[in-house]
Amino acid sequence: MPLSDLLRLADVALSGHAGPDLPEEILRVVVEETGSRAGVLKKGDEAIARWPRTVSAQVEEATEGWSEIPFGGGEGQWCLRLLHLDRLDESVLDATRISLRAWQLREELKRSRFDERFHLWELEAIRSIATGIGGILDTETLAEELISHLVALLGVRSAHLYLGDSPQSASVVGSFGPTRLEENELEPAWRQGIYNDDLVALPLQTDAGTLGVLVASDKEARAGTEPFAANDVRLLELFAVQVTVAMEYVRLTRESLERERLKRELEMAAVIQSHLHPQQFPDLQGYRLAVRSSSSRQVAGDTYDVLIRDDALIATVTDVSGKGVGAGMIASGVHAGVRLMVTGSRDLSEVAGRINSYLAGATADNRFATFAMVSIDPDGRLRAVNAGHLPVLIRRRDGTIEEINSSGLPLGILAVASYSESVARIEPGELVALFTDGLTEAEDSDEEEFGVERVAEVTAGLAEPSAERLCDAILEAVEAFTDGATLHDDATLLVVERLANDS
């Protein structure tokens, strides 16, 4: 009952349970029914099945007695080749055609369903990568994740991700399989990409330039490999965009975290530095102090200190060249040095000399600090040392101004430097002002500096002089001069007032 056998096979094909062996089964039935010795089933030029299986193409070529029977199927027509055909019933051909057509439709349906699902797989992989981007900040882990998706979806035997600032410095951060990109190919890949049958390398481009190269090679076919198709390149381009976005995200997130960390560290440094300044001034009978200090950055290069040693009031102001953390660290070093050294010596020039030696050995070549220190005994005897700093101003009761000028180089320039001590007397009702160049270098709209002279003028012209009033008056004058503009440098003003006898 061959006809019924063939129709049963058609039914099997339509039911969806037919595997790739069904054409062979159909051919076997046809060979038996037609009394042939062997058969080959062809679609176009391709042999779909051979029966017996031992009938190879070579055997087919070398044997005579084949009958060739085309039996429809449209484009890529079906053809039966039967060896020593004995009999042929038209109904067998019809049944064969129906069975094969049913099998073919079923196979096309399966292929179409597979393709449809494969597109869903592509979408899922892209979604998965996009989701993963938010959770992975380790470049290599992210690269491995991306590469494994790429290998799976593109069906390649190797894939590599290079990242770096240039082709010369780029390194592999994610890989699968053997490296196929030659060393001398990285540069052309970086510039315009490489599109070969067996290797595609795409540059990862951002607005800021190329950040790497994504390479895929050896696209697999059912047997062996096949050239990359346009769709494969399109998919790889999509991956390249995803990789670029992912890597940029990692970079920006890291930078943001680093900025946040630095910000916290700066805040901490500013807090530490602010605690170095006296939280309240020491109490020396007959004296009163006032201070104003502002920094252009979180950590200031200015610092000041007030302390009592051997009944004398010691006030210092330091201004380190430059700004920010580096300047702040040096300012803190000077602050600590003064505290330590004034304990062992009453000679201010010696203190300044020793701090200078320490700084010269401990700081970079281009760093230095200007420094002014006054020591005032309870009876008004004043000693001062000025290392490259702005003059220290003394306001006498009658409004005249005296200056204690620099007696040496700023601290830290030369390993050995000498400083001389200035001596004066402060009478009741008189003021001593120490300040940094953040005040004197404040500029108006014509870029003219406020200058020491204006500080002296304000100081001289102060009615009812006191430490607090002098601070306020100088700052108000600076603000009026700059028309309220922000100061570009750290600014410190420290005023010591010897109280009038009637205060």
Place this chain on the structure above:
Amino acid sequence: MNEERMKISQDILSDGFGLIAASGYINNEGGQAIADAANKLMDQGCKTLLIDLDGTRIINSIGVSILLEILEKLMDEKGQLAFCNLTPTISKTFEIMGLVQYASVYPDRETAQAAIAGDASV
């Protein structure tokens, strides 16, 4: 990441129940190695196959199509196919590609063996 060449072993766990342990890249070569092992077990009378993919992280479309063929062949024989130790990515892939529609998936080999033995005893 290494080349992940396929390592494969097969065993008959009980009458009609075969195990294939496969680790590595399931591509055309890896997939064919699994298909060869499956055919061998089917030739030895196994109609239920458990494929343990512990150590397998990547499967491509050709690998999936080969596993689908093994599934079809087993269904023709009224048999069944099961998988265990799938990574989340492969599990999702099998779900999308329709493999889990007709094949069972278990978290590990012990659970799979117990479930399949339970089915057989019913």
